[in-house]
Amino acid sequence: QKEVEQNSGPLSVPEGAIASLNCTYSDRGSQSFFWYRQYSGKSPELIMSIYSNGDKEDGRFTAQLNKASQYVSLLIRDSQPSDSATYLCAVITSGTYKYIFGTGTRLKVLA
Amino acid sequence: NAGVTQTPKFQVLKTGQSMTLQCAQDMNHNSMYWYRQDPGMGLRLIYYSASEGTTDKGEVPNGYNVSRLNKREFSLRLESAAPSQTSVYFCASSEGWGPPYEQYFGPGTRLTVT
Numbered sequence: 463q464k465e466v467e468q469n470s471g472p473l474s475v476p477e478g479a480i481a482s483l484n485c486t487y488s489d490r491g492s493q494s495f496f497w498y499r500q501y502s503g504k505s506p507e508l509i510m511s512i513y514s515n516g517d518k519e520d521g522r523f524t525a526q527l528n529k530a531s532q533y534v535s536l537l538i539r540d541s542q543p544s545d546s547a548t549y550l551c552a553v554i555t556s557g558t559y560k561y562i563f564g565t566g567t568r569l570k571v572l573a
Numbered sequence: 574n575a576g577v578t579q580t581p582k583f584q585v586l587k588t589g590q591s592m593t594l595q596c597a598q599d600m601n602h603n604s605m606y607w608y609r610q611d612p613g614m615g616l617r618l619i620y621y622s623a624s625e626g627t628t629d630k631g632e633v634p635n636g637y638n639v640s641r642l643n644k645r646e647f648s649l650r651l652e653s654a655a656p657s658q659t660s661v662y663f664c665a666s667s668e669g670w671g672p673p674y675e676q677y678f679g680p681g682t683r684l685t686v687t
Contacts, residue, residue, distance in 0.1 A: 494672035505663055505678040506616070513673055550616070552676075559671030561606070565615035 465489065466553050468564035476572050481538040483549050483567050488532070491556030495527055495534045498550040500566065506550055510536065541571045574599050577679035579664050585685045586654040594649040594682050596664030604667045605647035606676065607631075607639060609660040616663070622647055623670035654686045 467486045475481045483497075494513055498506035512518045512525040512534065524537040534553075538545055548566040555562060577598045586592055598605065607619040618631030620639040628639050636658060638650045647666075651658060662682045667674040 494674075496675060498678075505681050508675050508677065511673070511675050554672045561618070561676060563616040565613065 464564075465555065465562045466551055466564040468549075468551050468567045470565060471568040472570045473567055474570045474572055475541050477541060477543060479541050481541045481545065481569055481571070483536040483538075483551075483569065484533060485535065485551030485553075485564055486533045487551075487553045487562075489553070489555040490529075490532060492529075492553045493556065494554040495525070496552040497523075497525060497534075497536045498552060498563075500548045500550060502547075538569075541569075543571045543573045545569060546571045576600065577664055577666055577677055579662075579679040579682050581682060582680065583683050585687065586651075587687055588655060590654050591650065591652050592654065593651075594662055594664075594684075595646070596648065596679055597646045598664075598666040598677075598679075599645065600666060600668075600677070601644070602666035602668050602677075603644070604670045604674070605641065606665040606667075607637075607647070607649045608663045608665065609633065609658075610663060610681075611660050619649065619662075654684075656686045658684065659686045660684060 497510040500506045510525040512527045518525045522539045526535045548568045550566045551564040580595045603624045606621045608616045622628045622641040625644045640648050664679040665676040667676045
């Protein structure tokens with residue numbers, strides 16, 4: 463089992479819809495969770511961090527964390543073509559504090 | 574603030590050549606990292622420096638060396654480049670080591686080894 467797993471996609475959604483991206487992790491003791499956006503040929507850009515169970519909202523983005531089920535998700539409301547990118551989930555594991563990235567989910571927002 | 578900067582942006586090397594990738598951050602961060610990103614493999618940690626004066630191996634350190642020159646700068650050296658080191662290299666930094674600190678990435682270096 464990979465330490466951080468994401469569906470590679472592509473996930474295609476129409477413009478204006480809600481895009482839902484999911485990530486599961488294996489280390490139950492993990493404490494910090496991050497979502498990065500990476501446009502093709504560019505570097506990862508931090509968009510959300512979440513540390514407690516529940517939802518955290520920032521503009522059109524909502525991160526959701528469920529430590530009991532070991533998953534973290536990212537919702538993008540009113541999706542725009544400019545949201546088309548690969549979204550990386552990252553987790554800081556317990557103990558060694560390794561920062562582990564998933565392989566990313568490619569999102570395509572169709573105009 | 575420039576954030577995290579990397580040089581060069583692109584580089585082509587022949588097998589066996591050496592080179593150093595430079596990274597600098599102006600955010601007064603304590604921790605710095607080097608990653609490589611390959612298609613389908615995601616970001617893999619090569620080396621990291623939790624604080625000035627320390628460096629440690631990550632997941633894929635073979636064929637690389639690093640130097641934490643000062644708090645701002647962290648360089649990655651390829652002593653004898655191999656085609657398997659063709660990749661995109663990212664430097665990142667964070668205020669501290671471990672949770673809850675977020676990492677911020679530089680623009681990357683696209684390296685091709687022929």
